[in-house]
Amino acid sequence: MGGMSDVRLQLMAQELEHGQQTKVFNAPAGLGRWGLMVHRWHTRRALLQLDDGQLRDIGLTWEQAREEGRKPFWKD
Incomplete structure (x- = not known):
């Protein structure tokens, strides 16, 4: 599911802090x-x-998905 870019970018930042690699x-x-x-x-x-x-x-x-899913479309 390639459409989760906003969520994945936030997760990538968190994972990079912990030394993990991820595909965005x-x-x-x-x-x-x-x-x-x-x-x-x-x-x-x-x-x-x-x-x-x-x-x-x-x-x-579920909490992360809810937080991202409830953001207005005009916000990153």
């Missing part, structure tokens, strides 16, 4: 400002729909 999935190339906002809106809504097993697969807790 960015938003599709070529998106303008509005395209990026729509991308965030869709991916954050999708994040709120994931069950516990899916969240575990991407390395997030």
Whole structure:
């Protein structure tokens, strides 16, 4: 699931502090400002729909997913 860029970027920063490497999935190339906002809106809504097993697969807790998923689409 490559659309979790905002969450993955935050997690990458945390993992780098602990010396771990991770693969980060960015938003599709070529998106303008509005395209990026729509991308965030869709991916954050999708994040709120994931069950516990899916969240575990991407390395997030329910609290982290909820925090990211409830952000407004215009915020990083």
